[in-house]
Amino acid sequence: MPKRLEGQVALVIGATRGAGRGIAVELGAAGATVYCTGRTTSRQRSPFGRPETIEETAELVTAAGGTGIAVQVDHLDVEQVRDLVHRIDTDQDGRLDVLVNDIWGGDPYLGDFRLPFWEHDLPRGLQVLHNAVDTHIITSWHVAPLMVKRRRGLVVEITDGRPDEFHDHLFYDLPKKSVMRLAVAYAEELGPHGITGVAVSPGWLRSEAMLEGMGVTEENWQDWYWREPEHRPPDWLGSESPRYTGRAVLALATDPDVSRWNGRTVYTRDLAPVYGFTDVNGTMPGHGIYGGDVLNDQLPRQEDYS
Structure with missing residues (x-):
């Protein structure tokens, strides 16, 4: 495929597996340099205990035609995020074209979806918010000055569901809606500086954990x-495969009129007919x-x- 993102730089946080990995690979296939962050490496697993690593993702990015760079980062740690963005600023001469906030980290803490929120464990419920929302805000706060300085950029929030629906229970619904509102905030505050913020919602995602x-x-x-x-x-x-989500993000990243989506929450299935991409098996x-x-x-x- 044409290297439509050749020379461009992307940061995908939560790139270890699932949608994050699919997005990183598709951006790499278009020629981008992709920083792939997460907590699980070949030497150290995250508390979730999954086997996928950020090194594997970076290798897939490079094999697809881009340049994959694996960086172990806990995005709840402000200093680690600061150091990451400083590294990108230094290595890429201040260039960062695409930020994808894909960290979720909620599954082990959600408990029984049939229970109302007051019957859930409060510390575990709050941890979901920290993992799935604080990480995004911390990262965007550090990245925004780079994009503002260049007066261009795309920030993508990966979410689930629609803005007008309630999803399962408070500790699942609130973080998913919160990152949708982050896209709205980016449109209002970063939009005047030439930066677009969009929330993308996959359908039923065939992640590694789901398939397993x-x-x-x-x-x-x-x-x-x-x-x-x-x-x-x-x-x-x-x-949907994770690569389908990746193709949705790639379509946004290569759209010269991407600002038409500013502040919106869109489904991968809604973007597919607009941009003409399909899933890996050729279906939509x-x-x-x-x-x-x-x-x-x-x-x-x-x-x-x-």
Whole structure:
């Protein structure tokens, strides 16, 4: 593919796995230099205990055609974030074109989704807010001066759901809505300096943890649907790979008129027909075959779309 981001610099926080990894790889495929941050390295795992590492993500970025740079950072640590941004400023001569705030870090703390918020453990609930919101604000606070100085840049908040819907319970809904409001704040405060802020919401994301929980891989992810005929959750067939989220962010990063999205929350499935990108299997989740065909139980097996 054309190196549409050649010479540009991106920072993807929370790039260890999931959407963050997919976004980093797609930006790399377009030729960008991508700083990939997270807490899990080949030498040290985060408290979540997942095996994916930031070095692996950086290697995937480089293999895709970009330059991947892995940096271990705890984005709740202000000094670590300050040092990271200083390094980018020094190494890239003050250039940072794209910031993607993808840190979530909430799953181990959420508890039973069927319980009302007052029956959840308060410290654990507050930790979700620290992990999923404070990290974004701390990073944007340090990055903003670089972008303002150059009067250009894109800041993407990765979220879930729509602004007008309540999502499960307070400790899940509030952080997801908070980063949507961050996009609004960026539009108001950074917009006059030529910087665009957008919140992007994937659909049902086939993250590494999700695939592992279903007992499948990205290569055979539809098998879970066909293996559970008595359940057959149709939404699973409309799920999205992390690379689909990456292609949505790439489309925004290469759009000369990206400011039209300033302050908005948009779904990957809404951006796909506007920009004409597809998921890795050539489909466009949320459209076409993932409409009536699924609901009518007429969707062919994976190999028919390979």
